[in-house]
Amino acid sequence: MESVLKYDFLIVGSGLYGCVFAYKAKQSGKRVLVIDKRPHNGGNLFCEKIENINIHKYGAHIFHTSNKMVWDFVNNFVSFNRYTNCPLASYHGKLFNLPFNMNTFYSLWGTRTPDEAMAVIDRQRKDSGIIEPLNLEEQALSLVGKDIYEILIKEYTEKQWGHPCNELPAFIIKRLPVRFTFDNNYFNDTYQGIPIGGYNKLIDDLLKDIEVRTNTDFFNDRDYWSTVSDKIVFTGRIDEFYNCQFGKLEYRTVSFETEILNCSNYQGNAVINYTSMNEPYTRIIEHKHFEPESPFFAQNKTVISKEYSSDWTENADPFYPVNDYTNNAIYNKYKELACHEKDVFFGGRLADYKYYDMDDVIEKVLNDTEKIF
Incomplete structure (x- = not known):
């Protein structure tokens, strides 16, 4: 099969890194094609609509940053609500505030x-x-x-x-956040919120007028996809890109059990962590609490997701890199190969084998594209 179209950039993966890179490339007059093996755009940011509630399909995503440049950038595309992340921890039926603060200590010891x-x-x-x-x-x-x-x-x-x-x-x-104030806000950042209308709006606006092909796996026809563009931006697993020649990197994966409940409010909070082995899941997310301004917030339906963590297998989605000494040593070998690539750029959590917050991803893309363009 011969290549018909010619692009300046083929972007493999439509997660946050790929979408922001595609936007900046198009702004610079580049011809861009984005492909993704999933059936939708947005990577782990994708929201699925159930009972008129935006479901964070791949786990809770709360945007937070102290970088005004990044905050201004995302607000060009979508307005954010005033959601403040105040998770709780449940241990044998007793609730504690997170992060560790004076409310937590009072519940533990009665200290005032x-x-x-x-x-x-x-x-x-x-x-x-x-x-x-x-x-x-x-x-x-x-x-x-x-x-x-x-x-x-x-x-x-x-x-x-x-x-x-x-x-x-x-x-x-390396450190654990301990606050000696009665402040339940999990983050210390200046800006925080959820896109009004969900993350899909942010992704769709970033990819506006850019060609995107979903259900398209780069590795199913790597030879072909390597001919359609001058340069490749790769956001997938870096070990897979190099045929795992130094060995496979380890990840943790997450699975979800999502339920529709016939009540208006199940747990009174968006996120409750379950810190005991009595429950096999790590947390329960009640999605409607991310968007209390929604006209459907008060409806007599709610949706919860129980989150389970496990070792990654080939049939699962890799979520979290296991950054121990062994895996970091393997990654550094792949990174050395990547540094010698002239026409392939790597970015994002899987390609950099590093846990990123969303604002870190955007800041990195903005810095990377400023150098490239």
């Missing part, structure tokens, strides 16, 4: 002042006797003490990563 809470944490840290943490468990105990670790970190982390905490590297939690 910052000094009282600091004293408890300092005492438990000293009781641990840990000076040089050798694993995640020791790191957590040395940072926040026994109670917070055992109730809010240990079992949740083991569900999330599939390994005991004393087998996980300490650097996974």
Whole structure:
């Protein structure tokens, strides 16, 4: 099969990195084609409409940033509501505020002042006797003490990563956010919100007047797709791009059980983490709480998603890179190959083998395209 069309850029993957790159390329007068193996645009940002509620199909996405350039950029395409992320943690039926703050400490110990809470944490840290943490468990105990670790970190982390905490590297939690204020806002960023009308509006506007082909897997006909453009922007798994010649990188994947419930309000909050092994899921998302301004918010229907974490397999979507020493060493070999590519650019969570927040992705694309164009 011969190539019929010619493009300046073939963008493999229509996630946030690919969409912003496509937009900036088109702005620069480039001919762009975006392909994605999924049946829709937007990558993990895609929202599915159920009962007139925007469902975060691949997990909760809350936009937050302190970068005004990034905030102004996304607001060119869509207005954001004032959603503030205030998740809760459920442990054996008792609820705690996240991140760890004075409300959390009051629920744990009945402490009413910052000094009282600091004293408890300092005492438990000293009781641990840990000076040089050798694993995640020791790191957590040395940072926040026994109670917070055992109730809010240990079992949740083991569900999330599939390994005991004393087998996980300490650097996974270099720090733990502890606030000595009664502030339940999870993020410290200046700007925060959810696109009014859902993330699909942001993605559709970024890709406006750009050719996109979904249900199209680059690797099903790599030879052909490598001929349709002068340059390739690759946002998929970097190990797959190089035929896994140094070995496969590890990921964690996430699956969801979504239910429609005949009530107007199931849990009173968008996100509740379940930190005990008593529940196999890591959290429950009630999607309507992301958009309380919706005219359908008060309807007698709601949609929840239970989220399960597991090891990644070939038939699943890779979500989180496992950035331990072994995998990072393998990734660095692939990165060395990528650095010598002249006509292939890599970007995004899978290609960079790095966890990114959405604002980090956008900032990186804006910086990358400024250099390229």
